[in-house]
Amino acid sequence: xxxxxxxxxxLGGLIKNxxxxxxxxxxxxxxxxxxxxxxxxAMGLATTFVLIFSNLFVSLLRNIIPDKxxxxxxxxxxxxxxxxxxxVMRRFLPDLYSTMQAFIALIVVNCxxxxxxxxxxxxxxxxxxMLDGVSMGLGFTGALCLIGIVREFLAGGSFAGFAxxxxxxxxxxxxxxxxxxxxxxxxxLFNFVIQKIGERKExxxxxxxxxxxxxxxxxxxxxxx
Amino acid sequence: xxxxxxxxxxxxxLVLAVIALCSGLLLGAFNILxxxxxxxxxxxxxxxxxxxxxxxxxxxxxxxxxxxxxVYYAVSDxxxxxxxxxxxxxxxxxxxxxxVYIKDSAIEKIVIGDNSETFLDRLEEANFYDNFIGQNVAExxxxxxxxxxxxxxxxxxxxxxxxxVVQYYNTNVAAxxxxxx
Numbered sequence: 479x480x481x482x483x484x485x486x487x488x489l490g491g492l493i494k495n496x497x498x499x500x501x502x503x504x505x506x507x508x509x510x511x512x513x514x515x516x517x518x519x520a521m522g523l524a525t526t527f528v529l530i531f532s533n534l535f536v537s538l539l540r541n542i543i544p545d546k547x548x549x550x551x552x553x554x555x556x557x558x559x560x561x562x563x564x565x566v567m568r569r570f571l572p573d574l575y576s577t578m579q580a581f582i583a584l585i586v587v588n589c590x591x592x593x594x595x596x597x598x599x600x601x602x603x604x605x606x607x608m609l610d611g612v613s614m615g616l617g618f619t620g621a622l623c624l625i626g627i628v629r630e631f632l633a634g635g636s637f638a639g640f641a642x643x644x645x646x647x648x649x650x651x652x653x654x655x656x657x658x659x660x661x662x663x664x665x666x667l668f669n670f671v672i673q674k675i676g677e678r679k680e681x682x683x684x685x686x687x688x689x690x691x692x693x694x695x696x697x698x699x700x701x702x703x
Numbered sequence: 704x705x706x707x708x709x710x711x712x713x714x715x716x717l718v719l720a721v722i723a724l725c726s727g728l729l730l731g732a733f734n735i736l737x738x739x740x741x742x743x744x745x746x747x748x749x750x751x752x753x754x755x756x757x758x759x760x761x762x763x764x765x766x767x768x769x770x771x772x773x774v775y776y777a778v779s780d781x782x783x784x785x786x787x788x789x790x791x792x793x794x795x796x797x798x799x800x801x802x803v804y805i806k807d808s809a810i811e812k813i814v815i816g817d818n819s820e821t822f823l824d825r826l827e828e829a830n831f832y833d834n835f836i837g838q839n840v841a842e843x844x845x846x847x848x849x850x851x852x853x854x855x856x857x858x859x860x861x862x863x864x865x866x867x868v869v870q871y872y873n874t875n876v877a878a879x880x881x882x883x884x
Contacts, residue, residue: 510821539722547715551722558726562733569737580796580819649828 491613518626522619771867791864
């Protein structure tokens with residue numbers, strides 16, 4: 479496997495093409511399931527599982543599935559894994575399942591999964607596709623958890639269920655409308671940080687370009703002088 | 704018939720059918736692994752919610768009152784609890800199932816079970832269940848309780864389920880002259 483491609487795939491899902499903050503996909507679970515950190519984490523993991531396996535199977539079957547029926551085929555594959563998640567959760571985590579039942583079923587129509595099947599898994603080898611599923615899923619989970627931490631703290635004054643004394647609580651922070659505000663602010667912050675890092679990298683690159691006489695001066699050398 | 708046109712079509716149908724068949728088999732296997740007997744699950748839920756033991760269950764599927772129905776009914780072995788699994792219709796995502804416990808002729812506890820609602824947490828926030836808990840079943844006017852704004856259909860479904868339990872209790876249990884402890 480090509481190292482550069484692995485790096486690109488992993489960083490792409492986590493940061494560069496983060497499904498929540500950059501591609502702005504899957505907004506419905508992002509708003510609905512981020513009232514507490516635990517719920518956000520569980521939703522992210524369920525989506526990651528479906529993403530990994532749907533990517534794997536779409537990629538394995540990419541030369542067999544005819545172009546005209548590819549979308550129904552993808553939907554059948556995706557919904558199979560969603561129902562498996564549902565069955566396993568109902569059996570082993572019934573409490574959690576009863577609070578997020580409707581949203582687990584909605585993973586079928588989560589646009590992140592269909593988008594990855596269509597744009598990545600259908601034209602890449604199975605291992606890369608699985609890796610893409612892992613990184614996209616973890617990018618989604620991470621983003622959900624970040625929003626979950628902020629909303630849970632503002633609404634309930636707690637972190638992962640443990641109350642932090644001394645902070646006033648805002649009951650409205652649990653509402654969907656406030657979820658959008660938190661989502662927007664965090665998206666802006668995320669993109670700002672990414673942009674700043676990108677600019678700094680660009681600067682370093684420029685600073686270490688070869689001069690006309692062929693010698694190379696990097697910014698670090700300049701500082702050392 | 705044009706062979707060149709029919710063949711790709713047939714191939715598409717065939718591939719889709721094979722994928723659907725495989726996924727069906729996979730789901731069947733998972734269903735065997737994760738299947739829970741509904742009667743057994745209800746026993747366990749009753750016991751977990753009340754701390755009492757239940758050894759006999761009446762299957763009341765079809766006992767319908769308005770838009771709600773009673774699915775299972777059981778009396779705890781010590782006679783203290785009357786436990787119901789009820790289903791309320793009219794929810795946003797279909798029926799809402801709930802476990803309702805009656806002790807000393809008053810509703811002691813309501814636990815929401817299987818459902819597809821997205822706004823049920825609003826009922827909790829609005830203290831909607833306090834309209835029922837602690838109330839005497841003989842005097843309780845379930846359908847007169849105000850619904851929670853923003854979750855009208857979810858609260859209606861819960862009301863329908865609780866109403867079915869109350870009606871069932873008043874007609875079959877209390878009127879039957881049974882000693883309610």
